[in-house]
Amino acid sequence: MTGQIDETHDPRLRSWIESANEPTTDFPIQNLPFGIFRRLDQPHTTHVGVAIGDKALDLHECHKAGLLSGDDPTLSAYLGPLDLSRQDAVNLRQVLSRLLRDGNEEIQKYRRSPSCSLDPIIAIANVEMLLPVSIGDYTDFYASLFHATNIGRRFRPDNPLLPNYKWVPIGYHGRASSIVISGTPINRPSGQTKDDGEASPRFGATRALDYELELGMFVGEGNEQGAPISIEHAEDHVLGYCLVNDWSARDLQKWEYQPLGPFLSKSFATTISPWIVTPEALAPFRVPAFARAAGDPQPLAYLYSEANRARGGLDITLEVFLLTEGMRQRKISPYLLSQGNARDLYWTFAQMLTHHASNGCNVGPGDLIASGTVSGATAESRGCLMEITEGGTRPISLPNGEARTFLQDGDEVILRGYCQSENFRRIGFGECRGLIGPGRT
Ligand code: CA
Numbered sequence: 001m002t003g004q005i006d007e008t009h010d011p012r013l014r015s016w017i018e019s020a021n022e023p024t025t026d027f028p029i030q031n032l033p034f035g036i037f038r039r040l041d042q043p044h045t046t047h048v049g050v051a052i053g054d055k056a057l058d059l060h061e062c063h064k065a066g067l068l069s070g071d072d073p074t075l076s077a078y079l080g081p082l083d084l085s086r087q088d089a090v091n092l093r094q095v096l097s098r099l100l101r102d103g104n105e106e107i108q109k110y111r112r113s114p115s116c117s118l119d120p121i122i123a124i125a126n127v128e129m130l131l132p133v134s135i136g137d138y139t140d141f142y143a144s145l146f147h148a149t150n151i152g153r154r155f156r157p158d159n160p161l162l163p164n165y166k167w168v169p170i171g172y173h174g175r176a177s178s179i180v181i182s183g184t185p186i187n188r189p190s191g192q193t194k195d196d197g198e199a200s201p202r203f204g205a206t207r208a209l210d211y212e213l214e215l216g217m218f219v220g221e222g223n224e225q226g227a228p229i230s231i232e233h234a235e236d237h238v239l240g241y242c243l244v245n246d247w248s249a250r251d252l253q254k255w256e257y258q259p260l261g262p263f264l265s266k267s268f269a270t271t272i273s274p275w276i277v278t279p280e281a282l283a284p285f286r287v288p289a290f291a292r293a294a295g296d297p298q299p300l301a302y303l304y305s306e307a308n309r310a311r312g313g314l315d316i317t318l319e320v321f322l323l324t325e326g327m328r329q330r331k332i333s334p335y336l337l338s339q340g341n342a343r344d345l346y347w348t349f350a351q352m353l354t355h356h357a358s359n360g361c362n363v364g365p366g367d368l369i370a371s372g373t374v375s376g377a378t379a380e381s382r383g384c385l386m387e388i389t390e391g392g393t394r395p396i397s398l399p400n401g402e403a404r405t406f407l408q409d410g411d412e413v414i415l416r417g418y419c420q421s422e423n424f425r426r427i428g429f430g431e432c433r434g435l436i437g438p439g440r441t
Pocket residue numbers: 140141212214246372373
């Protein structure tokens with residue numbers, strides 16, 4: 001259910017696009033993530049492409065040139081990531097891997113031919129990335145036991161984890177309308193807050209703006225309303241993955257979250273990385289689901305399969321960097337705030353999706369399911385400032401002498417994610433960036 005390892009994963013494969021062969025690139029020929037962009041040399045149309053090194057391969061131009069179809073008729077009608085079945089995506093990966101492989105001349109020949117009016121290879125620096133799919137709905141889970149425990153401890157020191165946590169994947173319904181692509185400026189939100197000791201709340205700009213480091217999953221094929229998705233088939237519905245920053249105003253959240261959970265403290269903006277990393281690319285980085293401690297309940301039958309237990313996890317290193325205005329002026333590199341791993345999630349994406357649809361709720365193509373803040377067992381792997389600064393009580397020191405409890409205007413948060421192992425080529429997600437600006441009134 002989790003994809004096969006084949007020749008496209010061979011770590012020895014090299015591309016004729018030289019930047020794809022650099023050891024630190026996120027986009028070697030073994031990755032091939034999808035994105036939607038506007039070319040600066042043709043700004044009135046949108047194009048679908050794959051990232052390869054520091055370039056994008058424009059699939060619309062490849063399609064026009066007849067380079068994609070081969071003997072597969074579905075690929076000749078290819079329009080975007082959501083038009084493909086899982087099997088089509090596997091086939092397309094094979095085609096693209098061959099076209100971009102060292103020694104293959106087909107694209108180069110086409111580029112030199114008179115019929116080539118627009119170069120199918122374009123520098124990523126010369127495109128504007130757009131949302132990769134039309135996101136109909138957005139659900140955010142709470143799948144890290146460590147995050148849930150750290151946050152819970154702030155409210156209930158002796159009993160941090162609520163009794164349902166190890167039985168039911170907890171989530172809330174997020175807001176799809178305010179999801180933005182990496183690089184979009186974030187306006188500081190305003191809202192109601194009430195400090196301890198104050199008699200009544202006030203309305204104003206948040207004083208506790210935070211990020212949340214998360215992994216997102218796009219749904220490919222949806223389910224019919226009333227028809228649950230079994231754990232065995234959950235991964236057939238996965239289009240791919242991206243990085244997610246679930247911006248959070250903690251002071252708004254503290255005042256509004258009871259009894260129905262977060263609302264305006266989260267819905268002002270969510271930033272995602274632009275490239276969809278496919279399940280096929282991630283096949284070499286599958287790991288067992290989180291090993292539950294002795295004494296923890298086993299998942300109920302509808303959330304359990306042997307395949308999910310054995311390979312439901314994802315070994316993806318996830319990092320957060322902070323770049324303040326002061327650091328930017330002095331040309332100081334972004335500062336690493338934390339490093340975690342998606343394998344530390346208590347619930348797998350298959351379990352989250354199965355649970356989501358278990359009551360008959362329909363998910364649709366392009367829906368975004370996010371993991372919740374990814375935190376690990378150590379202090380270095382806490383995935384938000386609320387945890388790192390213990391609710392704003394322990395400021396962190398930055399390399400230029402500045403201190404932070406929560407985010408200030410001019411701060412930029414940068415998420416990165418990558419997979420590496422001994423036997424396979426390192427692949428990455430690119431960046432998920434957002435710069436905080438003053439709010440509008
Ligand atoms: Ca979240």
